[in-house]
Amino acid sequence: MKVLVLNSGSSSIKYQFFDTEKKIALAKGLVDRIGMSGAVLSHQRYDGNNIKIAGEILDHQIAVEYVLGVMLSKNHGVIDDKKDIDAVGHRVVHGGETFSGSVFITDEVVKVLQDNIELAPLHNPPNIKGIQACQRILPDTPQCGVFDTAFHSHMPPKSYLYGIPYELYKKYKIRRYGFHGTSHLYVSQRAAALLNKDVKDLKIITAHLGNGCSMAAVKNGQSMDTTMGFTPLEGLLMGTRSGDLDPSLILFIMGKEGLTVGEANTLLNKHSGLIGISGESSDMREILTAVKDNQQRAKWAFEIFCYRIKKYVGAYAAAMGGLDALVFTGGIGENSKEIREEVCKEMEFLGIHLDDLKNQNSDEIISAENSKVSVMRIPTNEELVIALDTAKIVSEIQK
């Protein structure tokens, strides 16, 4: 089956076009800097044919249209007709409590996703826009949604309940949902394979560090806790998101600055995190450059970012009663040796010994031979998981 996978992030859309029988990508690409200056689509075909298209890509709908355009284009495309796409699989951030696994998308499903917008204000809207754009351009092609929340849906109540009146959980389903589930699932299984062990016998901490960042405590193959919570705002410091903070401070700020609920949401989701502290950039690459230039606020942003991760490594090792592997993934986790080094510094008491050379070389296993805990750098592949799930659901329906 040929499946187009769309992964719409807050300012980018990653896409891959898979042959699911052969488990290979026929084409892949990235629309980057959506809504910013210098927006660009980079497209790569299986035969190495490359193209970069600069354009004014102001929102996610236009981005999806660009993706379908390049897939169909004479010189760089991989299909002659839209009908060659057998199915579309969408990464969807928030499934709420309704979806604990992947689903075939119907109008009712879209309605439930819309109801979940307030739970993931940055992500569900671009996800839904991607789905609706595909419904318009590919009206006869089946579509599936694969949820970031699904892998965490079996967390125990002690992990997912907050210390607020229980009635609020019953009334509004306020609980920890967790995100990046597909990525945490993929890299934890890949880590077990690299260690030649059954994931069911392992205690793994996975750190997905990208534009959004989260960590998960994966015990015996299941997520037992994760840093993101009710929305993708909780936990680690992120590009533009605050992560953990004292809830009273937002009430204080709203009073002092006269912010409405919506404006406070913008403050915490779009003006905080790396950009808020550094005043420079939400992009870790630019923060690292500023750190080298000795800019104090960028240094603090870098330090806070790493310190939060370190704290959660300790917390999750304690929660699981031990630790076998620590996995870094996501754009920052895969590419920033500085971050990995800073997080693993002075963690020998926990059995974490980084091998500097392996870390510099960005090997898959970057811990020293004598390290009790295996430290790994594993490129995530959420798209493959989404393509395979989509193919499975669609072929079951077509039976």
Add this chain to the structure above:
Amino acid sequence: MQEEKLRLEDLLESSNSANDDDRINHVAIIGAGIMGQGIAQTVAGMGLEVTIVEVDSEKLEIAKAQLTESIDREIKRWAMTKSDKKAIFSRIKWATDTNSVKDSEIIIEAVQEDFDLKVSVFKELDRIANPDTIFVSNTSTLSLTKISESISKERSTRVIGMHFLNPVPKIPMVELVKSLHTSNETVLKVKEFASRIGKTPVEVYEYPGFITTRAIVPLINEAMHMLLEGIATAKDIDTALKLGYNFQYGPLEMADSMGLDEVLTWMETLWNTLGEPRYRPNPMIRKLVRERKLGKKTGEGIFKYDEHGNKIN
């Protein structure tokens, strides 16, 4: 690797990227004053295309500068982002030629509150716009039925009022005003449009002052009477009503924000049309308007304001 500067149309040979539903997707606004700018920002912020028309390019430049300043102020207080601003401006076309709005599905006039001016705008638009295009007036006091009777009979069923309140992007409500001739189809379509741009629509039959203006004018008038009779200071009147009834602003500061000349016009219209003494303008507001102390926009009304519009205590 090739690097090309392509447009979407170059890639899509057969696909139609336009919205294919029958909902309103292109909006035109006549008049780029504060209301026109606010409506444009709201509509573009929700992802719809907007064309905004003014009589000359000088007025357009002023409008662009004012809208930029107002959004920049929101970015500075962390309520919006730079990419919000960019996306909004990318969806607004600025024009001086009324012909550029002929393909819009809805045209909103936000020109000055002057009957003859509004009629002449609608007459011109009636000639050039598609027969299905809905005409919206942002009037707060004028008779929509009379305005709609000045144009073709077919069009008059597609005339409706949308009374937005200032600041438009922040007030989550709009009054939909039905004239004698407004069809149900027009009401339904505009209701859907209102919800789509994030406003809760409230239906109201044409009647002087609708709900909002009719209720707020006597409150402001009463507050001014109290001030004139010397029973409390302006600050204490506002504080009592703000804290006592959980208003965001007191009525006197609210009047200053709306513009005292504007408030005086409403009072006179309500007094003339409804004939109730409770709408009769207080002598103090007449005096302040005569002195050109119009409120926030002139730096002084009932209170004094600095150049950023902040109240000076």
